[in-house]
Amino acid sequence: MGTRGRVSAASMEIAGAQTVQKVQRPDAPYDLTDEQTDEWWAVVNRLPADWFPRETHGLLAQYCRHVVAARRVASLITAMEKAGGDLNIADYDRLMKMQEREGRAMSSLASRMRINQQSTRSDKTKKPLQMERPWE
Secondary structure (H helix, E strand, O other), rough: OOOOOOOOOOHHOOOOOOOOOOOOOOOOOOOOOOOHHHHHHHHHHHHHOOOHHHHHHHHOOOHHHHHHHHHHHHHHHHHHHHHOOOOOOHHHHHHHHHHHHHHHHHHHHHHHHHHHHHOOOOOOOOOOOOOOOOOO
């Protein structure tokens, strides 16, 4: 139980000693390539410093790998489409399937780490007010 009676003004003025612990942004793992490391820092610097606890670093590293792989597959698809006339449908289909796989992996990891729009949207927010229709 607490103390009885009113709290004195003097005790309310004294702030308790608070220790402020500085949170550092997580450093990129050494096994990432330069391009993947750039993606790591782009994501980490975009969010608050304490957004990625230690247990999520593996997910973030894998997310960065998938982002870079998706870019590479996209550039291969673009090169194949620019080639024009000799479009090998089997190779093109294989690249499109690779692109879809990378996209799904990125989406799944982003949702788990709560870095995509769907995972940060709140269902509790109200819909914007609708204008009253003139015929109502």
